[in-house]
Amino acid sequence: MSEEMIQTIFARRSIRKYTSEPISEENVQTLLEAAMAAPSGSNIKPWHFIVVSDREMLDALADVHPHGKMLYDAALCVAVCGVPEESRYWVQDCSAATENLLLAVAALGLGAVWLGVHPKEERVAPVRRVLGIPENIVPLNLLSIGHPAEEKEARTQYDEARVHRGGW
Amino acid sequence: MSEEMIQTIFARRSIRKYTSEPISEENVQTLLEAAMAAPSGSNIKPWHFIVVSDREMLDALADVHPHGKMLYDAALCVAVCGVPEESRYWVQDCSAATENLLLAVAALGLGAVWLGVHPKEERVAPVRRVLGIPENIVPLNLLSIGHPAEEKEARTQYDEARVHRGGW
Numbered sequence: 001m002s003e004e005m006i007q008t009i010f011a012r013r014s015i016r017k018y019t020s021e022p023i024s025e026e027n028v029q030t031l032l033e034a035a036m037a038a039p040s041g042s043n044i045k046p047w048h049f050i051v052v053s054d055r056e057m058l059d060a061l062a063d064v065h066p067h068g069k070m071l072y073d074a075a076l077c078v079a080v081c082g083v084p085e086e087s088r089y090w091v092q093d094c095s096a097a098t099e100n101l102l103l104a105v106a107a108l109g110l111g112a113v114w115l116g117v118h119p120k121e122e123r124v125a126p127v128r129r130v131l132g133i134p135e136n137i138v139p140l141n142l143l144s145i146g147h148p149a150e151e152k153e154a155r156t157q158y159d160e161a162r163v164h165r166g167g168w
Numbered sequence: 169m170s171e172e173m174i175q176t177i178f179a180r181r182s183i184r185k186y187t188s189e190p191i192s193e194e195n196v197q198t199l200l201e202a203a204m205a206a207p208s209g210s211n212i213k214p215w216h217f218i219v220v221s222d223r224e225m226l227d228a229l230a231d232v233h234p235h236g237k238m239l240y241d242a243a244l245c246v247a248v249c250g251v252p253e254e255s256r257y258w259v260q261d262c263s264a265a266t267e268n269l270l271l272a273v274a275a276l277g278l279g280a281v282w283l284g285v286h287p288k289e290e291r292v293a294p295v296r297r298v299l300g301i302p303e304n305i306v307p308l309n310l311l312s313i314g315h316p317a318e319e320k321e322a323r324t325q326y327d328e329a330r331v332h333r334g335g336w
Binding site: 002003004005006008009010012014030032033034036037038039041045047048049050051052053054057088089091092093095096098099100102103104106107108109114116119120130131132133134137140141155156157158159162163164165166167168 | 170172173174176177178180182198200201202204205206207209213215216217218219220221222225256257259260261263264266267268270271272274275276277282284287288298299300301302305308309323324325326327330331332333334335336
């Protein structure tokens, strides 16, 4: 098991170009199951997932996110949202769930890119409006997903300068 | 590739009991490479990794973290730290790197648990002191790692109530 899993971690890249092929319901289900297998502080799971495949709504999200133009061509968007009142670790927990989802994307041969929303209020407000997100729920990101129309090399970005052994 | 990767995501569980076997240098390297393959906002990579395998320092970390008693038996601790002045997305980025590292742990047949530090200042200060972390660097978590001495079932925690289709 080990080598293939490690290779998938290196193979996951930010994919911004997609074919017009839709994402199957089975694949959507797998992505959500992977996301919710993430750890969370005290296992509170302070997350929600908004699944969007409607063309008009995808275009509306592309309109409002400053780096979201690839959503015009994406078959799917998942907005990962957190519930701050449920946990002080909501950003960590939702980010771990997001990374699980992105690795499942790579494992399924799909492509995706993580578009940050929180903590930039100028992004949070319009995303909240387009998706109808309640005030106590915070959109952490938009994940733009599709069948890839670009290829990137697998890679780590290992940097020894970021490693400290036996203490800082 | 896909099915094994997905199964590893489900197989990753919080493991708190370990044998006394040390973690090989090769495995430590793989864990760090996996962590640094994570995405980060604008690819800034605002992270640092402190690798601890010294018994005295592991015990000192166990002493100061309120839920860190398993560190007395762990062969390895990785403290994932962020640099807030480098990116407003440092918590997200370091959390994605953490999840990559934890999935690599599972892929290698090791076991680990994520111990939250930031944003609880009563945890940040003593961890900073034990590890000698500078003031502009924030310890996000401690990862307690070892060869597993307990088994847990693979699982998702899929919850349909957390899924919203076509908008909230």
